[in-house]
Amino acid sequence: MSANRRDFIKYVVAGAVASGCPIDQTLLAAPNDTAPQVEGEENRICHQVRDGHTFTLPPATKRHDVVIVGGGISGLTAAHLLQHRDCLLLEKEPHFGGNAYAMEHDGMAFSTAAAYTEVEVADWLASEIGMEKLPIANWDGTIIQGEFIPDTWGDGLDHLPYSQSIRESFKKFRHEMLGIDVENRIAELDNQPFSNFMKGYAPEIQQWWDGFGPSNWGAVSNESSAALGIWAVQFAGGEKRVDNRYTWPGGLGAISKRYTELLRPKMGERMVGGATIVSVAQQKHEAHVTYMHAGALHTVAAKAVIMATPKFITRRIVHGLPQKQNDAMGKIRYQPYPIVNLIFDQPIFNKGYDNWCPGNRFTDFIVADWVVRNKPGYKQKHNILTCYTPLREHERALLLTEAGAQKIAAEVLHDFQMLFPGSDVNPKEVHIYRRGHPLFMSTPGQYTKTMPLVREPMERVFFANTDSEGPESTTAMAIQAARRAVKQAEARLAGKPVAA
């Protein structure tokens, strides 16, 4: 295809790479060693804050039982569980959902990040907020050398378009991984890289997992916890495996949408978007939370605060964190991770839900309306393919400019159009959603050593967000973290001991 034809494709760049604080510079006061700090990823003012500027914090004007900071799935879950309380939910973006956020094109929802969840979460959401369970029921396929191989780690291993010896190497690797008792060896396996288990096997195996790891848990195999990698092989290739994954049109953004619809009428003005928190400070009998909203700083007081923000931000805004906990939070690494949605006005690919594409700019792509495609009366208006495009940490700066983001989107489109016969078609639109630090990297030792320190409760500040739990950044863990933090906040409100 010529460059000219490509010029007609509409590119849409969305998403905020500056993660912390669109803040008015005039509000910055003199440098101060004890200043709370907010790290933005590209924002000049955020960097000034990080480098020691501070704010003049106004006195508290309102009081609440609980303030929840961050309106991703974790913060929304906490608000749902605390709806009987006077609780305030603050979120820096104009919309709620964080990494579980869907957008729409011509009435069709597509994901800008989180894709699917597991049966326990789907059951819980069905009973708590009435979400219909929609099973994926399709093992992941792989596209290699133009060929689609369904059920990669099941029967697919016999059909990979490689030599017989490479196929045998894949099968031997699967067999070896299935024999490992991860639960009983968790401390040992979490503290070494997954690549240790790939020595002596065909390099194509490592190439496959070097796509799967970054897409799912933010790290290539020599930087991934082996425990997580082996679990993943056992899930996809086990003899008694069950595909217990569920999703909705728009992926897990559908959960945020549902939560928001249910909570808004109940919480009203206590659910605030466009509110960037800059300081959380415990006082003798309460905690003070200061945030920027509509160009002004506000401080509210609470008996308990739930921090549902990622830890690279949390550690810069919570005053008085014990040094060990602050250091543990500082150890967590985050992967830059844009998503590219290719919107076609004709059917291009509907053979499998999550499709792996080793050796390309993107790692895998998902069919946006997979779980509703066979519903009676449903007609696919557009074939929207959501391309997962994790970057290495050194590539983060590419997301800072629109040109850089558009370059990534164009590379994704280029590779997609070379992928299989029939993929060389121009999409109607290409959307790229930028995120600079969305996914914590499941590096060795993090689950067993770092996470337990990170989530230690303070007197009045409790830590939610998926990056309090591990082993992997998931919505399930975001919910688990919220449920724990809510219990801790409830114990504090009741004057009872708070369990870790």
Ligand SMILES: Cc1cc2nc3c(=O)[nH]c(=O)nc-3n(C[C@H](O)[C@H](O)[C@H](O)COP(=O)(O)OP(=O)(O)OC[C@H]3O[C@@H](n4cnc5c(N)ncnc54)[C@H](O)[C@@H]3O)c2cc1C
């Ligand atoms: C590309 C991608 C694909 C993924 N796929 C899956 C998947 O298929 N399945 C799955 O289970 N998980 C998946 N995940 C992980 C999943 O999205 C996350 O684990 C989950 O959404 C985390 O929710 P959270 O509420 O803990 O954190 P977040 O979503 O990070 O929410 C934190 C919120 O805090 C807000 N915030 C930050 N700073 C401030 C501040 N100073 N003041 C106020 N608010 C602030 C943020 O804007 C954000 O809304 C994926 C993630 C990515 C990036």
